[in-house]
Amino acid sequence: MTIRKYLVLLAVAVFASCGDVCLARGMRDFGAVTSANWRWLLSALLNPWIVGGIVLLILFFSTYLTALSWADLTYVAPATALSYVIMAALGKAFLHENVTPSHWLGIALITVGVGVVASGPSRTTREHPARHGHRPPQEFDLRRGSGSES
Amino acid sequence: MSHGYVWAGIGAIVVSATAGDVLQSHAMKRLGDLGALRRERGLAYVVRRVASSPSFLLGLLFMAMAFFSLLVTLSWGEVSVVGPAAASLTFIGNAAAARIFLKEQVDGRRWLAACFVAGGVAFLAR
Numbered sequence: 001m002t003i004r005k006y007l008v009l010l011a012v013a014v015f016a017s018c019g020d021v022c023l024a025r026g027m028r029d030f031g032a033v034t035s036a037n038w039r040w041l042l043s044a045l046l047n048p049w050i051v052g053g054i055v056l057l058i059l060f061f062s063t064y065l066t067a068l069s070w071a072d073l074t075y076v077a078p079a080t081a082l083s084y085v086i087m088a089a090l091g092k093a094f095l096h097e098n099v100t101p102s103h104w105l106g107i108a109l110i111t112v113g114v115g116v117v118a119s120g121p122s123r124t125t126r127e128h129p130a131r132h133g134h135r136p137p138q139e140f141d142l143r144r145g146s147g148s149e150s
Numbered sequence: 151m152s153h154g155y156v157w158a159g160i161g162a163i164v165v166s167a168t169a170g171d172v173l174q175s176h177a178m179k180r181l182g183d184l185g186a187l188r189r190e191r192g193l194a195y196v197v198r199r200v201a202s203s204p205s206f207l208l209g210l211l212f213m214a215m216a217f218f219s220l221l222v223t224l225s226w227g228e229v230s231v232v233g234p235a236a237a238s239l240t241f242i243g244n245a246a247a248a249r250i251f252l253k254e255q256v257d258g259r260r261w262l263a264a265c266f267v268a269g270g271v272a273f274l275a276r
Contacts, residue, residue: 004185065200066185068178073171073248074256077241078263084274106273113266116259124255125179 005122008067009079015060017086022053025095071122078117081110156232159223163236167216168243172251173209179252180205234275238268 026049030040044050067076085107091097188196200206223232245264249256
């Protein structure tokens with residue numbers, strides 16, 4: 001794994017958490033949505049926080065797909081779970097949400113899980129034969145049949 | 151609404167979210183490193199390739215199903231149950247489905263990581 005790829009994984013977590021926090025902040029301007037006032041959701045699309053949240057979630061999806069193009073799903077999913085931790089920190093800092101001992105225990109478990117998976121290989125499957133002349137990633141070791149760490 | 155409906159809804163979320171993730175992963179694995187592809191052929195080519203992938207489009211459909219299943223299930227049960235249960239079980243579902251359908255080598259390390267993260271999400275969302 002190169003530094004660039006670790007940065008992509010970090011970007012996945014940051015974009016996901018910041019996007020969700022922006023959406024949550026934006027929806028606070030509107031209150032609870034019910035069947036009586038569902039049309040508010042349309043006007044929510046003009047709210048700067050909601051627009052920012054949507055842009056960040058598009059960036060999240062782009063980086064998530066990029067990560068899946070060179071790493072296993074069972075590597076990317078736990079490795080980007082740091083987004084839950086960032087979301088809790090941002091919720092406490094900017095939305096003044098309460099972080100309970102149960103939350104801290106959850107944060108600790110997620111951090112351990114991320115550490116466990118990130119210390120292993122990012123890919124365990126062979127690259128699909130390229131149909132467009134594209135070379136396989138350099139760190140993929142075909143002799144071992146698994147991703148090699150650099 | 152009874153517990154049966156709520157857990158059926160959670161099951162629908164987990165199955166559709168897992169199917170979406172597996173199909174997206176399958177599509178991206180077939181395309182190869184998107185970063186390298188973008189440097190070689192340009193962003194427009196990458197977008198065109200991704201958007202024309204059947205697995206990607208089917209994955210999007212399942213992700214939309216997961217989203218609407220979540221909305222419906224949230225109207226039946228409490229968010230403090232539905233949210234963490236669905237998110238945690240999706241991590242476990244992903245590990246099992248990736249092993250079966252994507253032939254990923256899900257060793258003890260990855261199962262342990264998935265369980266730690268699933269447990270952490272459950273605590274965090276309480």
